[in-house]
Amino acid sequence: MGFRFHKMLLQVTWVGVLLSVTTSASAVLSYPSALPNCQNSCGGVEIPYPFGINQGCYLDESFSITCDNLTSQPMYGDVIVKNISIEDHNIEISAYTARDCPHGHQPNAPMNNSDSPNGPTLWSLYFTISDTQNVFMAVGCDTYAYLNGFKNSESFSLGCMSVCVSASNAVNGSCSGIGCCQTEIPKGMKNISLKAHSFNNYFEVQSFKPCSYAFIVQKDKFNFSVDSLRNLPKKMPMVLDWAVGNDTWAVGNETCAVNTKNYSCGGNSTCKGSENGGYFCLCINGYRGNPYLKDGCQDIDECKEGNNNCTGKNTDCVNEPGRYYCVCSMGYHFDDRGACVHPSSNLAIKFTIGIGICIIAMLVCSSWLYLIINQRKLTKLKQRFFQQNGGLILQQQLSGQDNSSNMVKIFTTKELEKATNNYHENLIIGQGGFGTVYKGFLEDDKIVAIKKSKRVDESQIEQFINEVVVLSQINHTNVVKLLGCCLETQVPLLVYEFVPNGTLFEYIHHASKVSFVPWETRLRIAIESAEALSYLHSAASPSIIHRDVKSSNILLDDKHTAKVSDFGASKLVPLDQTQAIATMVQGTFGYLDPEYLLTSQLTEKSDVHSFGVVLVELLTGKKAISFDRPEEERNLALYFLSSLEENRLFEVLEKNIANEENAEQLKEVSTLATRCLRLKGEDRPNMKEVAMELQGLRKMEKHS
Numbered sequence: 001m002g003f004r005f006h007k008m009l010l011q012v013t014w015v016g017v018l019l020s021v022t023t024s025a026s027a028v029l030s031y032p033s034a035l036p037n038c039q040n041s042c043g044g045v046e047i048p049y050p051f052g053i054n055q056g057c058y059l060d061e062s063f064s065i066t067c068d069n070l071t072s073q074p075m076y077g078d079v080i081v082k083n084i085s086i087e088d089h090n091i092e093i094s095a096y097t098a099r100d101c102p103h104g105h106q107p108n109a110p111m112n113n114s115d116s117p118n119g120p121t122l123w124s125l126y127f128t129i130s131d132t133q134n135v136f137m138a139v140g141c142d143t144y145a146y147l148n149g150f151k152n153s154e155s156f157s158l159g160c161m162s163v164c165v166s167a168s169n170a171v172n173g174s175c176s177g178i179g180c181c182q183t184e185i186p187k188g189m190k191n192i193s194l195k196a197h198s199f200n201n202y203f204e205v206q207s208f209k210p211c212s213y214a215f216i217v218q219k220d221k222f223n224f225s226v227d228s229l230r231n232l233p234k235k236m237p238m239v240l241d242w243a244v245g246n247d248t249w250a251v252g253n254e255t256c257a258v259n260t261k262n263y264s265c266g267g268n269s270t271c272k273g274s275e276n277g278g279y280f281c282l283c284i285n286g287y288r289g290n291p292y293l294k295d296g297c298q299d300i301d302e303c304k305e306g307n308n309n310c311t312g313k314n315t316d317c318v319n320e321p322g323r324y325y326c327v328c329s330m331g332y333h334f335d336d337r338g339a340c341v342h343p344s345s346n347l348a349i350k351f352t353i354g355i356g357i358c359i360i361a362m363l364v365c366s367s368w369l370y371l372i373i374n375q376r377k378l379t380k381l382k383q384r385f386f387q388q389n390g391g392l393i394l395q396q397q398l399s400g401q402d403n404s405s406n407m408v409k410i411f412t413t414k415e416l417e418k419a420t421n422n423y424h425e426n427l428i429i430g431q432g433g434f435g436t437v438y439k440g441f442l443e444d445d446k447i448v449a450i451k452k453s454k455r456v457d458e459s460q461i462e463q464f465i466n467e468v469v470v471l472s473q474i475n476h477t478n479v480v481k482l483l484g485c486c487l488e489t490q491v492p493l494l495v496y497e498f499v500p501n502g503t504l505f506e507y508i509h510h511a512s513k514v515s516f517v518p519w520e521t522r523l524r525i526a527i528e529s530a531e532a533l534s535y536l537h538s539a540a541s542p543s544i545i546h547r548d549v550k551s552s553n554i555l556l557d558d559k560h561t562a563k564v565s566d567f568g569a570s571k572l573v574p575l576d577q578t579q580a581i582a583t584m585v586q587g588t589f590g591y592l593d594p595e596y597l598l599t600s601q602l603t604e605k606s607d608v609h610s611f612g613v614v615l616v617e618l619l620t621g622k623k624a625i626s627f628d629r630p631e632e633e634r635n636l637a638l639y640f641l642s643s644l645e646e647n648r649l650f651e652v653l654e655k656n657i658a659n660e661e662n663a664e665q666l667k668e669v670s671t672l673a674t675r676c677l678r679l680k681g682e683d684r685p686n687m688k689e690v691a692m693e694l695q696g697l698r699k700m701e702k703h704s
């Protein structure tokens, strides 16, 4: 289908080429147009076969042309031939006009019989008047005109009339009955004669004496003007259609067969029936020339003439009889799109592109896979850590609570990484055996402390969860508040409220060098810590034994309010359980309850003992245990007890702490401390009593 379409296009092009080339050929005469040894032109007009001037040079009598010796003009009968066209199968002639003038008025030179002023005839017995290219016209102001002829061997007439009162009535360029009239010519008119007449012998138009004219003229070759009424050319151009084989073809038969006798078309040509009878010849596609000659149709060399489509790079044109085709130059061949390419370059390009695409595809695929696998790994890891870190236990524990205000939030690793600027070392606020504490800034501008535990093993998981659960249940001003935790990392992270002023340990033992901590503050801190512990022991449900009470576990906020922290070792004691619980001994040397150490029986009195040590620390400003001191002074609790027995209280007290007003108070606190430090737990007061006594002492001091 596509190929056919292409072929059709090519045909169309060829026809176009044919026309334009033969046009120029009439001037260039590059193709033979007449029979050999025959005159092929006359007076500048080409005379192509089947027309000819001498006997034997034309096809038959109806194509005989004479070349006038005097005027050197080709004549067809008694009309001048202006042009002969093979392609359009017509001839252009110059024919006389018919004229009739008022008596005595001869507008042009006198005429004789052969070009009689009225009724010229065109004995064109074989050729028809072209109906498409001519028009019948009459000019005059008192005029009617006839065209008489034969159509299909029958006599036939037509005409028109033109009237005007004065020449000014006529309009230049208009031929519609005033001064000029016209009518179409029917098909197939032959052997015509023309006549022009006056209706009334020009009576009405005596004043300007116009003649009457009748003529057939090629369309657009005559434009009526007012002048035409007085002065019209003697001859007008007219077109006649011709055909060959007038006797072999019926009128109106437009087909033709090659096998008829006296067939006139030459080689490489075809024929076409004329609607006026006969036929004419055409060169087939790819040929041009005179199809009526035996070898008139000659191959068109499209390659030389350039009217081919072999314009691509490295493309050559090959001409063949009647056609041409495109080939690629040596070493090149067509690719899919019809371009000529070098096979190697083509291969190389394909190879390169192929490799490139492969590499890109592999890169994309592998990076995609890598991302997915990584993402999966990470998620799995997070899930594993979550489980490992007791996330499930915690979730169960937390879901048991319904106090939503105390709800512990479970943070994601991302949130905490952002909060700590990816655990930047500048944000470290504490470091020790337990792990590292970072200062963090949450999205809502809340400042928090994030405790990153050291690697936690399976056994410690419970402890960790413990702290979370314990703290999540506590809401006390003097207990550090747990805000949430993160279980997605290998080591669990705890998020606390940020307590800005460090630990009590630092406050007493380091700060004292720069600034002295007055007794009132110490007492208040003691009271607050005691209240916190008292709350844990009796008010919290279930009650909680801290198990690691020491000065470094008591934090101080911006107003130096105490906040008890680090519940990693704390133990929950169900309410109904009053007796001691057997546990592995845990705590800090120096604060550790000796009874607990011996029996492994944990009671809330262990915390009381440890608190006693803290009290002594507050009183003496000395560390609970210090290897810098002489051996008998190393354990502060023991040293303090022995000092008191020896009545040397004011020697061991912090320098400058005692004054006249608080001496009594100091004595009382010291006594309370010794009670807390008693060997037997049951001899020690409980935290509630301790807290109340301390508060009582402060009030007493205020009252005095």
Ligand SMILES: *[C@@H]1O[C@H](CO)[C@@H](O)[C@H](O)[C@H]1NC(C)=O
Residues within 6 Å of the ligand: 006, 007, 009, 010, 309, 310, 311, 312, 326, 338
């Ligand atoms: C040229 O034209 C022919 C016929 O129309 C077609 O078959 C051929 O593919 C064309 N070649 C190019 C290079 O366009």
Ligand SMILES: *[C@@H]1O[C@H](CO)[C@@H](O)[C@H](O)[C@H]1NC(C)=O
Residues within 6 Å of the ligand: 069
């Ligand atoms: C025209 O000239 C040719 C020779 O050139 C001559 O044979 C012929 O008779 C002439 N015809 C007329 C009508 O003079």
Ligand SMILES: *[C@@H]1O[C@H](CO)[C@@H](O)[C@H](O)[C@H]1NC(C)=O
Residues within 6 Å of the ligand: 023, 082, 083, 084, 085, 088
């Ligand atoms: C003859 O007719 C052809 C068209 O049929 C035209 O192109 C050519 O110019 C004409 N020649 C003359 C001398 O009128």
Ligand SMILES: *[C@@H]1O[C@H](CO)[C@@H](O)[C@H](O)[C@H]1NC(C)=O
Residues within 6 Å of the ligand: 110, 111, 112, 113, 114
């Ligand atoms: C009439 O025409 C003939 C030739 O056709 C010519 O010889 C003759 O001179 C013409 N007569 C006049 C009066 O012009």
Ligand SMILES: *[C@@H]1O[C@H](CO)[C@@H](O)[C@H](O)[C@H]1NC(C)=O
Residues within 6 Å of the ligand: 172, 225, 226, 227
């Ligand atoms: C009509 O045409 C003629 C010349 O052809 C000119 O002299 C005349 O002025 C024209 N008349 C009008 C009304 O245009």
Ligand SMILES: *[C@@H]1O[C@H](CO)[C@@H](O)[C@H](O)[C@H]1NC(C)=O
Residues within 6 Å of the ligand: 125, 150, 191, 192, 193
């Ligand atoms: C041609 O026309 C003339 C006059 O019109 C007539 O006498 C003659 O017989 C016609 N010839 C043919 C062959 O029709």
Ligand SMILES: *[C@@H]1O[C@H](CO)[C@@H](O)[C@H](O)[C@H]1NC(C)=O
Residues within 6 Å of the ligand: 220, 221, 222, 223
């Ligand atoms: C007649 O008029 C038309 C259009 O006005 C013009 O194209 C044509 O050339 C004119 N013909 C003559 C012979 O003046």
Ligand SMILES: *[C@@H]1O[C@H](CO)[C@@H](O)[C@H](O)[C@H]1NC(C)=O
Residues within 6 Å of the ligand: 060, 061, 062, 125, 126, 246, 247
């Ligand atoms: C056909 O042409 C021949 C001359 O070649 C002529 O004698 C004959 O009358 C013509 N026939 C017709 C029907 O025109």
Ligand SMILES: *[C@@H]1O[C@H](CO)[C@@H](O)[C@H](O)[C@H]1NC(C)=O
Residues within 6 Å of the ligand: 250, 252, 253, 254, 255, 257
């Ligand atoms: C045309 O001519 C052919 C061949 O002579 C003939 O078979 C056919 O009937 C003719 N057709 C007409 C419409 O005259």
Ligand SMILES: *[C@@H]1O[C@H](CO)[C@@H](O)[C@H](O)[C@H]1NC(C)=O
Residues within 6 Å of the ligand: 247, 261, 262
């Ligand atoms: C055919 O041509 C031959 C000579 O070429 C001629 O004698 C014969 O009359 C022609 N036939 C017709 C019908 O024209």
Ligand SMILES: *[C@@H]1O[C@H](CO)[C@@H](O)[C@H](O)[C@H]1NC(C)=O
Residues within 6 Å of the ligand: 266, 267, 268, 294, 295, 298, 299, 321, 322
């Ligand atoms: C058609 O033309 C080719 C050359 O273009 C020629 O070889 C061949 O003989 C011609 N065919 C006929 C029937 O003349």
